[in-house]
Amino acid sequence: MATVYIGIDVGSISTKGVVLDDNFNVITYEYLRTKGRPIEAVLNLIKIFKERVGNNVKFGGVGTTGSGRRLAGVMIGADIVKNEIIAHAIAASHFYPNCQTVIEIGGQDSKIIILRNGIPVDFAMNTVCAAGTGSFLDHQAQRLGIPIEEFGKLALKAKTKVNIAGRCTVFAESDMIHKAQLGFPIESIIAGLCEAIVRNYLNVVAKGKDIKPLILFQGGVAANVGVREAFKKELKEEIIVPEYFLVMGAIGAAILAKEETNGRGSRFYGFGISNCEFNTKAIECNGCANRCEIIHTYRDNELIDIYGDRCGKWSGG
Amino acid sequence: MKAAFPYIGYHSIALKDFLTALGAKVCLPPPLTKRTLELGVKYSPEMVCLPFKITLGNFIEALEIGADTLFMATGARKCRFGYYSYLQEKILKELGYQFKFYSVSQYSPYEFVFEKMPQIFNVSPLKVLKALYLMIKKSELCENFKNSLRVIRAIDYQKSLIFEKEYLKKIEGVKKIKEINILNKELKELRKKWLKNNGIKLRVGLVGEIYFLLEDFANQELEKELSKFGVLVLSKRSLYSRLKHLLKMEPGFLKIYYYARKYLSVSPGGEALNTIGEAVNFIKKGVDGIIHIFPFTCMPENIALHSLEKISEDYNVPILSLSFDEHTSKTGLLTRIEAFLELLKRRKK
Known part of the structure; x- marks a missing residue:
């Protein structure tokens, strides 16, 4: 029986999962939209993997990452729940051991990870504002009626250059509208937007970081060739988009799960959980004026987790 | 007089004793x-920094339970903090509360001892000096308490909860200088003993804006979260260090400023120089990393960030x-x- 490792990355916009074999080769992967329902997305992933992998496997380890990592971890019985920064770094140095910079732009956040000799040594992440991330691109593509998959390709067709203000998405949008009213072709405006996103990223997120080659570009936005080109132009370096750029976080989580279990076998509840029903219930605690929202998670009406209090009265620590 | 002031973490105990002594x-x-926070946000200008909002909310809740005299520090150089007290007084008056408001400048210790405090409390300057001495001693005690708490938290989180409760009561209880000195010694020895434990995995220096360094609510209990990972937090800034600095009793700051001046030749205001100098100092002492915390849009700390x-x-x-x-999401x-x-x-x- 083959041993497999599962990694799941629950992000704000998309939920990603991979199944790896013992040598960290990707057996299968899937990318789904979270659509604001992380529980459903995770169960769908498990269902898909059950169909593709079958029941005749041994689970070596399961890891979760991404902003929904905690909930996903509780649901499926993960061996390790790790933040996405480390997960991305681990996956990057697995495929490209001499990688020194990881650019990762996802749905709601963007980050830069600096690696030296395969070890993450520095990182930065956008803070209060989500300017220049995937969801903004998504929104603009929708507004212009262009499928997001085509968005980047259009940018490459631009013959002239248009400057778009990239500091803030609100300003960027009004700038785009204004330029369109002036009569600039849509390709040029999209190309301008891609450049603005890259400028914003380099000025805000990657500010002061020592960007050295090899540079990897991961996360959903790496699918956008327009942004890829803009990075290449701005950094004057080769930008590598790894084969599994969409699911690098999930791959990292699976690798970390193997490190964690170290051959002990997994806590994973098995593919069968895709038939279980998961519910969450939020109640407001009236113990003090903090009025924390306490999240109860149920599996088939059985309480499996309590989370969200500041004082530890509910969660016991 | 029912006096109130905004909380500054554990060091509030020292402020309370000062006012009580007067x-x-x-x-x-x-x-x-x-x-x-919600009250503060509701009545504050939208773009003002977070400490203003929280302390305003603090005042409103104090007025609600009957405070009639409010004390607020003022007098930062080249930073919005200089306007805090005046603006807060105006906002609270407009909300219809009845109260007396005293802005206490940090930079005029003589006026503080010989004029302002004697006038407000109708006491002699000598009594003010005595109360001030008590506050300094008490803030030293609070600092020692926090430093010991940091160590035990990093080693044994559950045990630290018991320690925190037990010693907070003791600290609040002591009023005599002699007793304070004994407790100070006790806390220092506990810290020394605990430091020998090898349960500490990492050491991190904490620098930044002073309100965020002192008030756990503002920094979303960052120190507690760090210690859950077995991290020992080191931090220099406190009410004690601030008082010592204002009364020119702290030679150590010369070194801090010396380190800072290499990166920033003039002070941009607030405590940016402290942030920079302390970071260098911590690094020289061999910490594994530095965490820098500050309110969004804080000008001095944003300048420090580049250094x-x-x-x-x-x-x-x-x-x-x-x-x-x-x-509020963590x-x-x-x-x-x-x-x-x-x-x-x-x-x-």
Whole structure:
């Protein structure tokens, strides 16, 4: 029986999962939209993997990452729940051991990870504002009626250059509208937007970081060739988009799960959980004026987790 | 007089004793909660920094339970803090509350001792000096308490909860200088003893804006979260260090400023120079990393941030900068500190 490792990355916009074999080769992967329902997305992933992998496997380890990592971890019985920064770094140095910079732009956040000799040594992440991330691109593509998959390709067709203000998405949008009213072709405006996103990223997120080659570009936005080109132009370096750029976080989580279990076998509840029903219930605690929202998670009406209090009265620590 | 002041973490105990020693009845507002923040946000100018909003909420909750005299420090140089007290007084008056408001300048100690306090409390300057001495001693005690708490938290979180409760009561109880000295010694020895324990996995220096360094509610209990990972937090700034500095009793700051001046030749205001100098000092003492916390849009700390980037490069030590605004979800904070600590751990290996 083959041993497999599962990694799941629950992000704000998309939920990603991979199944790896013992040598960290990707057996299968899937990318789904979270659509604001992380529980459903995770169960769908498990269902898909059950169909593709079958029941005749041994689970070596399961890891979760991404902003929904905690909930996903509780649901499926993960061996390790790790933040996405480390997960991305681990996956990057697995495929490209001499990688020194990881650019990762996802749905709601963007980050830069600096690696030296395969070890993450520095990182930065956008803070209060989500300017220049995937969801903004998504929104603009929708507004212009262009499928997001085509968005980047259009940018490459631009013959002239248009400057778009990239500091803030609100300003960027009004700038785009204004330029369109002036009569600039849509390709040029999209190309301008891609450049603005890259400028914003380099000025805000990657500010002061020592960007050295090899540079990897991961996360959903790496699918956008327009942004890829803009990075290449701005950094004057080769930008590598790894084969599994969409699911690098999930791959990292699976690798970390193997490190964690170290051959002990997994806590994973098995593919069968895709038939279980998961519910969450939020109640407001009236113990003090903090009025924390306490999240109860149920599996088939059985309480499996309590989370969200500041004082530890509910969660016991 | 029912006096109230905004909380500044554990050091509030020293402020309370100071006012009590001068004859005031201190009216402590309820502990800081989401409600405090909501009240503060509701009545503050939108773009003002977070400490203004929280302390305003603090005042409103104090007035609600009957405070009639409010005390607020003022007098920062080239920073919005200089306007806090005046604006807060105006806002609270417009809300219809009846109260007396005293802005206490940090930079005029003589006026404070010989004029302002004697007038307000109708006492002699000697009594003010005595109360001031008590406050300094008490703030030293609070600092020693916090420093010991930091160590035990990093070693044994559950045990630290018991320690915290037990010693907070003791600290609040002692009023005589002699007793304070004994307790100070006791706390220092406990810290020394605990430091020998090898349960400490990482050491992190905490620098930044003073309100965020002192008030756990403002920094979303960052120190507690760090210690859950077995991290020993080192931090220099407190009411005690501030008082010593204002009364020119702290020679150590010369070194801090010397380190800072290499990166910033003039003070941009606030305590940016302290932030920069302390970061260098911590690094020289061998911490694994630096965490820098400040309110979103804080001008001096944003300037310090750029010097910190240079320091991180020069000394090859990671620095994590975190700015805080009024959002209350801890998720983003936890992701960042978890990744940062992981990175420190992997570097150490």
